[in-house]
Amino acid sequence: MLKIEGLRVKYGADEVVRGVDLAVKKGECVGLVGESGCGKTTVGLSAARLIDARKGKIVSGKILFEGRDILEFDAEGLRKLRGRRISYVFQEPFSSLNPVFTVHEQLKEALREKGKAQEAISEILKSVGLEKISGKKNIYPHELSGGMQQRVMIAMAIASRPDLVILDEPTTALDVSVQNQILELIAELKEKMNLSILFISHDLRIVFSMADRINVMYAGRIVESGPKKDIVSQPRHPYTKGLIGSIPSLKNRKKRFEAIEGKTPLFSDLPKGCKFYPRCKFRIEKCEDEEPAIENISGDHFARCVRAKELV
Amino acid sequence: MELLKVKNLKKIFPKHKVAAVDGVDISISKGEIYGLVGESGCGKSTIARAILRLIEVQEGSVLYKEQDLLKMPYRKMRAFRKSLQMIFQDPHTSLDPRVKIGEIIEEVFIIHDNLSQQERRNKTLETLEMVGLGEAYLGRLPSELSGGERQRVGIARALATDPEFIICDEPVSSLDISVQAQILNLLMDLQKRKNLTYLFISHDLGVVGSICDRVSVMRKGRFVETAPCEEIFASPKHEYTKTLLNASRLHFR
Known part of the structure; x- marks a missing residue:
C-alpha cells in the first residue's frame, strides 16, 4: 500500500529524517515509535505530503502509494489523494477541529459523495460510537469531551473510505481509560474496513497493542524494525531495550526503571558515529566513529547496531 | 507514624451542584508513597489543593502531625508550608517563562529562609544538583x-524548602515514556535518600503500581477502593x- 524509500527531510539546515525506509501492507498496522523530536511525525507528514513548504523540504527519496511516487504528484493529484485515499488523525483533537463549524458540517465536508449526506453522517457517527449525537445537527466541538472529539476526528478520517490512515499520537492527550476505548475503536474499524494504518507514538505499550510490525526511530533513522513479537520478546537495539525498560511493570515494583539516561541529541549537533552512542549502556570503542548500517537479524527483523547479534 | 490524616473531606464548587470531593478519608504514614488514581475530573487534584489550602472546602479536616491545617491561622500555616510542597503536572505552565532557573529556586530561599546572598547561591546550586541539573x-x-x-x-523548587511531605500531581503525565521513567527514578531516589512522604496522583494505574505502597482508586469524588498496591x-x-x-496495559511485561 505504502512504501517509503530513502526518505530524507530537511528543516532549514537540519536534516531530521535521514534516510528512512518503511512499508505498510494492505490491511496491516505498522507502528512507528520513538521519543519526541526523533522525526517520526515528519515521516508521517511526508507520507501524506503535508510538510509545510515554508519550513521543510523533502530532499530525496520515494513515497510510493500503490506503486506510484506521490512526490511527483501535482496539486490536483494530491487533492484526489489526501482526505480520500489517505487520511490523517492528529494528536490533539481540539486544535484539529474547527471551533466555528458544527460536527455535522465538518463531517459533511469529509464525505466523498454529498448526496444523502444526512444518512451517511448518522451512519459514520454510529460506527465510531457516537450514537448519542448522530441525530443532532447543531453540536459544536467544544461541547464534546476529548475522547468524543477524537472519535469525531476518526469519523472524519474514515468518512471518505480511505485505504491508508496515518494516526499520529491519537490517544496521547487522553486519559488511559479513554485511550483504551479509542484504541479498541481503531482496531475494530481496521478489521471492518480492511484499513492500512501507520501508527505513530512515543509509547511502546500502545504500539505493542496495536501494530503488526514495529519500527523504532532514533535521531532521524530507523534503528530497529520487525514483527511485533520479535521486538517485544527479543529487542536487539539498546535503544529499544531502553524504551521497553521505561514501561511501568508490576514485576519490578518499587525498583528503579531500566531507563535511558540523558536526552535526545539536537539535529544541529548529532554525534559523529552511532547517534545513540552517548546514551548507550553497551557502547564499545568503534561505535563512536561510524554509524552502523541496518542489518538483518533473522527473518524480517532488522537492527542498526554493531552489537545487535550478541545482545540477546 | 501517621503523618497526614484527611477526614471526611468535602468540596462543592459554587457553580456546580455535585460535590467534586464527596467525603474522602486518607491516612498516610511517614515515608510512604500513597497513590491516588482516577480519570480527569474525578476530584483528585481538588484533594491535593484542599490539603495545601489552595482552595477552601466546606467540610472535613486535614491533620498534619495531628494539627488541623484547615483551621490554622494564616501566619502559622505559612510556616507549615515549608514542610508540605507540591509538584505540578505541567512543567510548561508552572514555571514563569521570564525568570531564569537559578532565580526560580533562589526565590524559595528568599521567601522562607534568612540567608546571605552567598549562602542562597550555594543552596540553589546544591538543590539543582540534587535533581541532576548542574x-x-x-x-x-x-x-x-x-x-x-x-x-x-519543578521538583527542585519543591525540594528547596526541605519538605517532609510532597504532593506530586500528575508529575509525569505530559512526558514521553522514556523521560517518565527518568523522572520516576529521580522521585524514588529522593524519597529513599530523604525519607520523604508522597501523595502521588496519576490517571495511570501502571505508574502508580510501579512506585506506590498503597493506592486509592477514585471516581466521581469518592474512593471506590483503597488497598496496598500488591x-x-x-x-x-x-x-x-x-x-x-x-x-x-501492564500485560506486556
Whole structure:
C-alpha cells in the first residue's frame, strides 16, 4: 500500500529524517515509535505530503502509494489523494477541529459523495460510537469531551473510505481509560474496513497493542524494525531495550526503571558515529566513529547496531 | 507514624451542584508513597489543593502531625508550608517563562529562609544538583529546557524548602515514556535518600503500581477502593479498578 524509500527531510539546515525506509501492507498496522523530536511525525507528514513548504523540504527519496511516487504528484493529484485515499488523525483533537463549524458540517465536508449526506453522517457517527449525537445537527466541538472529539476526528478520517490512515499520537492527550476505548475503536474499524494504518507514538505499550510490525526511530533513522513479537520478546537495539525498560511493570515494583539516561541529541549537533552512542549502556570503542548500517537479524527483523547479534 | 490524616473531606464548587470531593478519608504514614488514581475530573487534584489550602472546602479536616491545617491561622500555616510542597503536572505552565532557573529556586530561599546572598547561591546550586541539573542551568530560561528538564526544576523548587511531605500531581503525565521513567527514578531516589512522604496522583494505574505502597482508586469524588498496591493488582475488587487496570496495559511485561 505504502512504501517509503530513502526518505530524507530537511528543516532549514537540519536534516531530521535521514534516510528512512518503511512499508505498510494492505490491511496491516505498522507502528512507528520513538521519543519526541526523533522525526517520526515528519515521516508521517511526508507520507501524506503535508510538510509545510515554508519550513521543510523533502530532499530525496520515494513515497510510493500503490506503486506510484506521490512526490511527483501535482496539486490536483494530491487533492484526489489526501482526505480520500489517505487520511490523517492528529494528536490533539481540539486544535484539529474547527471551533466555528458544527460536527455535522465538518463531517459533511469529509464525505466523498454529498448526496444523502444526512444518512451517511448518522451512519459514520454510529460506527465510531457516537450514537448519542448522530441525530443532532447543531453540536459544536467544544461541547464534546476529548475522547468524543477524537472519535469525531476518526469519523472524519474514515468518512471518505480511505485505504491508508496515518494516526499520529491519537490517544496521547487522553486519559488511559479513554485511550483504551479509542484504541479498541481503531482496531475494530481496521478489521471492518480492511484499513492500512501507520501508527505513530512515543509509547511502546500502545504500539505493542496495536501494530503488526514495529519500527523504532532514533535521531532521524530507523534503528530497529520487525514483527511485533520479535521486538517485544527479543529487542536487539539498546535503544529499544531502553524504551521497553521505561514501561511501568508490576514485576519490578518499587525498583528503579531500566531507563535511558540523558536526552535526545539536537539535529544541529548529532554525534559523529552511532547517534545513540552517548546514551548507550553497551557502547564499545568503534561505535563512536561510524554509524552502523541496518542489518538483518533473522527473518524480517532488522537492527542498526554493531552489537545487535550478541545482545540477546 | 501517621503523618497526614484527611477526614471526611468535602468540596462543592459554587457553580456546580455535585460535590467534586464527596467525603474522602486518607491516612498516610511517614515515608510512604500513597497513590491516588482516577480519570480527569474525578476530584483528585481538588484533594491535593484542599490539603495545601489552595482552595477552601466546606467540610472535613486535614491533620498534619495531628494539627488541623484547615483551621490554622494564616501566619502559622505559612510556616507549615515549608514542610508540605507540591509538584505540578505541567512543567510548561508552572514555571514563569521570564525568570531564569537559578532565580526560580533562589526565590524559595528568599521567601522562607534568612540567608546571605552567598549562602542562597550555594543552596540553589546544591538543590539543582540534587535533581541532576548542574551549574549550566542557572542562567537558562524555562523555554530553553526540555519537558523532562523543566519537571526537574519543578521538583527542585519543591525540594528547596526541605519538605517532609510532597504532593506530586500528575508529575509525569505530559512526558514521553522514556523521560517518565527518568523522572520516576529521580522521585524514588529522593524519597529513599530523604525519607520523604508522597501523595502521588496519576490517571495511570501502571505508574502508580510501579512506585506506590498503597493506592486509592477514585471516581466521581469518592474512593471506590483503597488497598496496598500488591493487593489491588492481584485481586481488584471494584469493577472500575478492573477497567483502569485493563487500560494500563501492564500485560506486556
